[in-house]
Amino acid sequence: MICNDQGTLNEMIEAAKNYTQFGKVADYIPALQLANNDTLSVAVYGGGKSCMKAGNIEETFTLQSISKVITLALVLMDHGEEYVFSRVGMEPTGDPFNSIIKLETHTPSKPLNPMINAGALAVTSMISGRTARDKLDRLLQFVHDLTGRKTINFNENVAKSEFETADLNRSLCYFMKQHGVIHDNVEELLDLYTKQCAIEMNCEDLAKMGYIIANEGxxxxxxxxxxxxxxxxxxxxxxxxxxxxxASGEFAIRVGIPAKSGVSGGIMASIPHGVGIGIYGPALDDKGNSIAGMKLLESLSAHYDLSIF
Incomplete structure (x- = not known):
């Protein structure tokens, strides 16, 4: 059983750490450049007190794109599937996560899915709340419910750094606003979105969120x-x-686990009806995924036969 095999987990994380040398931390968000390229940590949570950990487990990091999963859950709970998916699509894309090309070529300029930046920005605009602060507080409360830890907040330095370098996301917002996909004030939406991405936690918190999703919520x-x-x-x-x-197609073939990554180096994985896995390894590959984290998940999946396929 994966939750009772600490020795194997220790061996796997040491082997995966060798791959950090082939990646590099995200440098287009200045605050993320401060991460240690050699860091790798993992938590495997199976409910209750069942949690295995290895690596620099107490180190915290920001969710970045992993937050897109949590925000999508919240707006679906707020508005329902019909409302949300009339504004954001359900189809995968082979383009980079921050690409604008599908907005220009896809009618009616609706983002293809909620996991690319355009779709995530549209989803964030749907969070219910009278003010931006209300929306952020609701999102944080939801994270507290999922992790069981009420002290989780966003990292102000990372949020500020992202906001100040968000010109491409601004472009996506203005394009969608022009075409009626969003109606918000763009600067207020970006302020909320960058704080959402800057929500900060450790691997155990991330594994607990993955566990809730794995076990039907x-x-x-x-x-x-x-x-x-x-x-x-x-x-x-x-x-x-x-x-x-x-890289989602290749990951599905090699690993076969529902997972979401972020450019801080985090990965949240959810084994259906099984464990949640939280990984942090800030050295990224050329697609923006944790290079050692991907290798670690591939090893875990192969050893414990975790693929859903």
């Missing part, structure tokens, strides 16, 4: 249904088809 210890069953299913589907940027 339920905290199996308290029996609380935090995410409705049907929405948890949608999240896992997007994670397997779109979760690893434009």
């Amino acid at each position: 339920q905290d199996t210890e308290t029996k609380q249904q935090i995410i409705p069953h049907d929405i948890a299913r949608i999240l896992k589907t997007f994670m397997i088809t779109c979760g690893m940027y434009n």
Whole structure:
């Protein structure tokens, strides 16, 4: 059993660490350049007190694109599938996560899915709340419910750094606003979006969120249904088809686990009806995924036969 095999996990993380030398930390967001390229940590959470950890486990990091999964869950709970997917599509894309090309060529300029930046910005604009602060507080409360840790907040330095370098995301917002996909004030939306991406936690927190999604949205210890069953299913589907940027197809073949990565180096994985896995390894490959984290998940999947296919 994966949650009772600490020795194997230690061996796998040491082997995967060798791959950090082939990646580099994200440099287009200045605050993320401060990460240690050699870092790699993992937590495997199976409910209750069942959690294995290895590496620099107490180190915190920002969610970045992993937050797109959580925000999608929240707006689906707020508005329902029909409303959300009338504004954001469900199809994978082979383009980079920050590409504008599909907005220009796809009618009616609707983002192809919620895991690319254009789609995520549209989803963030749907969070219910009277003010931007209300929306952020609701999102943070949702994260607290998923992790069981009420002190989680966003990293102000990372959020500020992202906001000041968000010209491409501004372009995506103005394009979508021109075509009626979003209606928000662009600067206010970007302020909320960069704070969403800068929500900060450790690998164990991330593994707990992955566990809730893996187990049909339920905290199996308290029996609380935090995410409705049907929405948890949608999240896992997007994670397997779109979760690893434009490497999602190869990841599905090599690893076969619903997962979502972020350019801080985090990866959240959800084994259906099984464990949640949280990984942090800031050295990225050319697609923006943690290079050692991908290798570690591939090893875990092969050793424990975790692929859903």
